[in-house]
Amino acid sequence: MMSENPQxxxxxxxxxxxxxxxxxxxxxxxxxxLPVRLEKHHWSDRVKMVSVPMFRSYLFVKMCxxxxxxxxETAGIVTIVKFGDKYSIVPESQIxxxxxxxxxxxxxxxxxxAHLKRGARVVVQEGDFAGMEGTIVSNCKDGxxxxxxxxxxxxxxxxxxxxxxxxxxxxxxxNSKSD
Numbered sequence: 698m699m700s701e702n703p704q705x706x707x708x709x710x711x712x713x714x715x716x717x718x719x720x721x722x723x724x725x726x727x728x729x730x731l732p733v734r735l736e737k738h739h740w741s742d743r744v745k746m747v748s749v750p751m752f753r754s755y756l757f758v759k760m761c762x763x764x765x766x767x768x769x770e771t772a773g774i775v776t777i778v779k780f781g782d783k784y785s786i787v788p789e790s791q792i793x794x795x796x797x798x799x800x801x802x803x804x805x806x807x808x809x810x811a812h813l814k815r816g817a818r819v820v821v822q823e824g825d826f827a828g829m830e831g832t833i834v835s836n837c838k839d840g841x842x843x844x845x846x847x848x849x850x851x852x853x854x855x856x857x858x859x860x861x862x863x864x865x866x867x868x869x870x871x872n873s874k875s876d
Contacts, residue, residue: 703728703761705787707778707848708768715750718773725767728759730792732799751799755849757787778848785848794829794844798853801825818865821857830865 699706710718719729732751737744750756760768760777768777778785821829831844832852843852 699760699762699765699784701762703759703764705730705757705789705792706760706784707787708756708758709775709778710754710756711773711775712754714773715754715756718771719756721771721773722756722758722768725771727764727767730757730759730796732757732795734799751795751853752846752849752851755851757792787846787848791844791846791848795846795853797826797829798844798855801855804856820865824857826855826857 708718715731719731722729733748734751735746736749738747754775755778758768758777765777768774817833819831819833821827821831829844833843843854845852
């Protein structure tokens with residue numbers, strides 16, 4: 698059961714319905730966040746950069762007990778993401794990290810976390826992502842940095858210069874999980 702205070706949750710939508718579901722929820726007065734990234738699409742006569750959802754079939758919704766039924770009954774939503782019998786709450790800090798990544802000019806790659814080999818926890822020291830904590834991804838080329846979205850069990854990967862990364866202290870890691 699949801700709390701009285703609005704919290705970010707992930708919802709799973711029908712395939713390629715993320716944008717229309719987001720608009721339906723907004724039309725009903727519910728705050729949504731659909732992170733997107735640019736992807737190069739090739740046609741026989743042209744190449745074009747197209748805006749696509751960062752997490753296919755997923756959308757973030759700010760929901761509380763009062764709006765839970767509206768969200769559930771919105772056309773195009775398959776389910777509200779749960780683990781066990783509890784909704785998967787996405788901390789505001791993770792939403793902000795995704796927003797920063799989305800606004801960057803870097804190439805982003807999104808992978809299911811299950812396919813990533815976990816490396817060292819690191820903190821970015823400089824640049825647009827300064828202060829952001831994540832993981833060095835060991836099965837990708839050097840310098841790849843992953844920010845985990847635990848509520849979706851997925852990660853966003855961006856290539857950064859290894860010189861701006863510093864190993865995170867254990868205390869920093871504990872504090873970031875409580876956000």
